[in-house]
Amino acid sequence: MIPSVLPTYSRAPFAFEHGEGSWLVTTDGRRMLDLGAGIAVNALGHAHPALVRTISDQAAKLWHVSNLYQIPEQEALADKLVELTFADTVFFTNSGTESCELAVKMARKYWYDKGQPERTDIITFDGSFHGRSAAAIAAAGAEKMVKGFGPLLPGFVHLPFGDHEALQAAVTPNTAAILVEPIQGEGGIRVLPDACLKGMRDICDASGTLLILDEVQCGMGRTGRLFAHEWAGITPDIMMVAKGIGGGFPLGAVLATEDAASGMVAGTHGSTYGGNPLGCAIGKTVTDLVSAPDFLEEVNRKAGLFRQKLESLVAAHPTVFDSVRGTGLLLGLKCRAPAADLVKAGFDEEVLTVPAADNVLRLLPALNIPDEDIAEAVARLDRAAARVEAAAG
Numbered sequence: 001m002i003p004s005v006l007p008t009y010s011r012a013p014f015a016f017e018h019g020e021g022s023w024l025v026t027t028d029g030r031r032m033l034d035l036g037a038g039i040a041v042n043a044l045g046h047a048h049p050a051l052v053r054t055i056s057d058q059a060a061k062l063w064h065v066s067n068l069y070q071i072p073e074q075e076a077l078a079d080k081l082v083e084l085t086f087a088d089t090v091f092f093t094n095s096g097t098e099s100c101e102l103a104v105k106m107a108r109k110y111w112y113d114k115g116q117p118e119r120t121d122i123i124t125f126d127g128s129f130h131g132r133s134a135a136a137i138a139a140a141g142a143e144k145m146v147k148g149f150g151p152l153l154p155g156f157v158h159l160p161f162g163d164h165e166a167l168q169a170a171v172t173p174n175t176a177a178i179l180v181e182p183i184q185g186e187g188g189i190r191v192l193p194d195a196c197l198k199g200m201r202d203i204c205d206a207s208g209t210l211l212i213l214d215e216v217q218c219g220m221g222r223t224g225r226l227f228a229h230e231w232a233g234i235t236p237d238i239m240m241v242a243k244g245i246g247g248g249f250p251l252g253a254v255l256a257t258e259d260a261a262s263g264m265v266a267g268t269h270g271s272t273y274g275g276n277p278l279g280c281a282i283g284k285t286v287t288d289l290v291s292a293p294d295f296l297e298e299v300n301r302k303a304g305l306f307r308q309k310l311e312s313l314v315a316a317h318p319t320v321f322d323s324v325r326g327t328g329l330l331l332g333l334k335c336r337a338p339a340a341d342l343v344k345a346g347f348d349e350e351v352l353t354v355p356a357a358d359n360v361l362r363l364l365p366a367l368n369i370p371d372e373d374i375a376e377a378v379a380r381l382d383r384a385a386a387r388v389e390a391a392a393g
């Protein structure tokens with residue numbers, strides 16, 4: 001008999017009763033060290049006092065009003081994001097998938113309005129992940145996401161990851177945009193080298209193509225800069241944001257330059273919940289904290305500490321781990337043993353990690369994880385690796 005919850009996930013056999021910083025406490029009282037952070041969502045850990053205060057204060061005032069009216073909380077967050085980034089304008093969504101939908105629509109509308117309606121193709125890359133809507137699965141194109149869900153939204157051109165020549169050859173007069181994650185999250189913490197991102201920007205500049213960055217997982221301070229593309233010294237035309245920006249509350253955004261957004265006039269797009277006062281008040285607190293002067297410096301320091309310990313861990317378990325990858329606190333352990341076995345052994349050692357493609361174990365702790373929790377995390381991963389070694393005999 002089908003469970004009352006549609007069984008599209010295979011879930012671990014425990015649930016959580018509350019959370020506190022980098023820790024989650026199960027309903028039967030086990031304290032688990034959380035290196036998943038809701039898959040890069042709980043950027044400030046669980047029950048951060050400033051977020052609890054913001055949500056309580058705002059909840060007592062106003063949760064939702066329609067976008068038919070002015071929403072000062074939304075304007076405040078948009079102003080802040082515009083001040084901090086390349087963007088001139090922001091549309092608020094409720095998820096990464098919804099941000100993907102708008103990014104695709106915005107790019108196509110741009111060329112339609114410029115009198116080049118044939119420019120509808122969007123180039124994407126192997127191993128990418130952009131969400132689960134019909135457009136987002138067509139964009140990613142992986143068989144396991146699209147099989148059985150056809151006919152797919154046309155107009156996506158899939159290229160190998162990090163192949164500059166293939167990309168150059170694939171840009172045609174019908175290309176509207178290139179859509180890429182600066183670091184593939186679900187794809188296995190595959191970092192697009194800065195030179196590749198710069199090369200993409202050059203190709204876009206030469207052909208007029210729009211550059212859409214999906215920073216849903218790698219943005220909001222995760223890599224040690226507010227957005228990952230800052231490391232490469234380039235800017236996109238359109239950027240998808242979600243996950244960390246709400247700190248656990250469902251919130252996403254599409255950021256764009258004035259030019260890229262020029263087709264999106266009144267009536268061309270909307271969202272009932274997108275940009276509601278509650279979500280935007282929380283997003284503002286998260287953004288203020290993450291963009292505060294010392295915060296990202298601390299992320300980089302913690303990332304250095306974590307990475308150094310992980311390198312030693314890999315060296316200590318050569319049959320289990322292959323290497324460390326990633327930037328900032330978007331880290332992956334490329335495994336030799338099945339990554340799924342390590343996730344399970346981690347449960348036994350009360351440390352939560354997230355598997356990714358390419359046999360990678362993802363480590364995405366809260367950006368403010370205390371140093372002692374980093375040390376504890378590595379100690380637990382060390383014991384989990386020993387369990388996997390013992391099971392292999």
Ligand SMILES: *Cc1c(COP(=O)(O)O)cnc(C)c1O
Nearest residue numbers: 095096097129130131185216217
């Ligand atoms: C999670 C993710 C999405 C989809 O976000 P949802 O909020 O789950 O819809 C899109 N792109 C990337 C890179 C992601 O990691």
